[in-house]
Amino acid sequence: MPDSPGPLAPTVAVIGGGQLARMLAEPAAALGIPLRLLAEAEGVSAAQVVPDHLVGDYTDLDTLRRTVAGCEVVTFDHEHVPTEHLQALERELAVRPGPAALVHAQDKAVMRQRLAELDVPCPRNAVVTSVADVEAFGWPCVLKTTRGGYDGKGVWFVEGPDDCAAAFDSGREVLAEERVDFRRELSALVVRSPSGQVAAYPVVASTQRDGICHEVVAPAPDLDPELALEAQRIAMRLADELGVTGVLAVELFETTDGRILVNELAMRPHNTGHWTQDGAVTSQFENHLRAVLDLPLGAPSAREEWTVMVNILGGARETGRLYDGYPHAMARDPRLRVHLYGKALRPGRKVGHVNAYGDDLDDCLERARHAAAWFAGDLGEESE
Secondary structure (H helix, E strand, O other): OOOOOOOOOOOEEEEOOOHHHHHHHHHHHHHOOOEEEEEOOOOOOHHHOOOOEEEOOOOOHHHHHHHHOOOOEEEEOOOOOOHHHHHHHHOOOEEOOOHHHHHHHHOHHHHHHHHHHOOOOOOOEEEEOOHHHHHHHOOOEEEEEOOOOOOOOOEEEEOOHHHOHHHHHOOOOEEEEEOOOEEEEEEEEEEEOOOOOEEEOOOEEEEEEOOEEEEEEEOOOOOOHHHHHHHHHHHHHHHHHOOOOEEEEEEEEEEOOOOEEEEEEEOOOOHHHOOHHHHEOOOHHHHHHHHHOOOOOOOOOEOOOEEEEEEEEOOOOOOOOHHHHHHHHHHHOOOOEEEEOOOOOOOOOEEEEEEEEEOOHHHHHHHHHHHHHHHHOOOOHHHO
């Protein structure tokens, strides 16, 4: 057998073994880009498909250094690596996005302060340390931990003093935000390279259930073109001002009086961009890899008039193997695209998603919703 030719491209280290890292593997393989993974445990989602992986604690600097040894760039499946560790790694290789940018996705208080300095429209907010502070801010409101929250965790909707205990018992800094009277939630997703090239995807509408993204429609139906352009401009400006490399997802509220307000930032491939795997010329995952390697970005334009993404969540009852859903879903809809994450089923856990695309929005919605419900076990045999 001939000797291995050695690495033919720079190795990209990825910290975190979740489904986002897993979905980087497919475009990396197509582009011939080796990945090195730091996984939280053996057998997690991305470790199943990235052979070159270590298992360890992302809060341990020595473990991080072992992971990135021999790599040219490191990127992330999540935003939880301590800032001081990122700063240490930055002295050894390219960290993308870098710690100065990533802190705005790690810490909501830092993010809100910076957005205020940039005069970016946001909900009214304040850091609070007591029930008295929340009362002064005004009921009802939303309390959020400034660090560590995701998928509805670390978020409390409070009506009065009796609702505040969990937030202040969390042991984390707490941010109060006004409850926004919004029509729907939008997401403006852009990708930026170190050389400053930016690609902006169509603005999408997302539906949340229990703090978890349930479905995404691309592009957002009936969105005023000027409002869509404003959302993209905000996202592109933030990517530039914050020095983001890779994907930046700007989650927004479209208010009932026709404005948009920035709700959250994520600096990694994002659930609201999963539709791009099948509905865009270049997926968010491929463009994230291109960006962190400072390669020219691919076109973000839509391939079809509509694409609908619906998450597959673990249901309240046992459904057997997700694989067993393939015969029905594939036979019913040959154009359906299914993405499973290799995760064990647990109630409310994101274990996959489906994409349906075409020129009829109602048809795309029905196809994607049916398939996701079928995999989750929420449909009976009569639905065949």
